[in-house]
Amino acid sequence: xxxxxxxxxxxxxxxxxxxxxxxxxxxxxxxxxxxxxxxxxxxxxxxxxxxxxxxxxxxxxxxxxxxxxxxxxxxxxxxxxxxxxxxxxxxxxxxxxxxxxxxxxxxxxxxxx
Amino acid sequence: xxxxxxxxxxxxxxxxxxxxxxxxxxxxxxxxxxxxxxxxxxxxxxxxxxxxxxxxxxxxxxxxxxxxxxxxxxxxxxxxxxxxxxxxxxxxxxxxxxxxxxxxxxxxxxxxxx
Numbered sequence: 001x002x003x004x005x006x007x008x009x010x011x012x013x014x015x016x017x018x019x020x021x022x023x024x025x026x027x028x029x030x031x032x033x034x035x036x037x038x039x040x041x042x043x044x045x046x047x048x049x050x051x052x053x054x055x056x057x058x059x060x061x062x063x064x065x066x067x068x069x070x071x072x073x074x075x076x077x078x079x080x081x082x083x084x085x086x087x088x089x090x091x092x093x094x095x096x097x098x099x100x101x102x103x104x105x106x107x108x109x110x111x112x113x
Numbered sequence: 114x115x116x117x118x119x120x121x122x123x124x125x126x127x128x129x130x131x132x133x134x135x136x137x138x139x140x141x142x143x144x145x146x147x148x149x150x151x152x153x154x155x156x157x158x159x160x161x162x163x164x165x166x167x168x169x170x171x172x173x174x175x176x177x178x179x180x181x182x183x184x185x186x187x188x189x190x191x192x193x194x195x196x197x198x199x200x201x202x203x204x205x206x207x208x209x210x211x212x213x214x215x216x217x218x219x220x221x222x223x224x225x226x227x
Contacts, residue, residue, distance in 0.1 A: 102159075
């Protein structure tokens, strides 16, 4: 069956621009997670959705980062006024329920020049 | 807070060698433990998991046992193959909290040569 998909796979942007990253979870998965993978910090949790609500936003690094999820499905992670330190691979994962195994997408590689 | 520590890499082995990648954790509550693998150019894949003490997770010849007394979840394989070359991540989630994010170790790069 179809796994988690993310788009774009690669994104190059200029410092100060806004970017939107998209995640399509596995059909029927109610929980959705965003993580960031960078050389210096390893894999970091950003935000979690259960349905359309985000009970845990504790990992968002600054107020430039926001995310939403609509229809209990697609999620968008938005980074405003990008900085070079935002360069990383942004990973999305989904799970059938809140305590179920998380399945990861291929990631979006973001490079801020 | 919760954390995962895994051995630094890279680990370089010859084909058919025995593999151990150490992982220890610090957690409040009763975490579930995972090993994820990231093959070159691919996304993270769940390799195996264990949800309670003394459980053994296994998959593709890899295994790891949840040791509460030593707070460890070491990954082992008896005979590695070139195709096992990848980055391996140990992770935990706190089963007492709904929707808790995974906390990952830094990752260990394994390189297997023929």
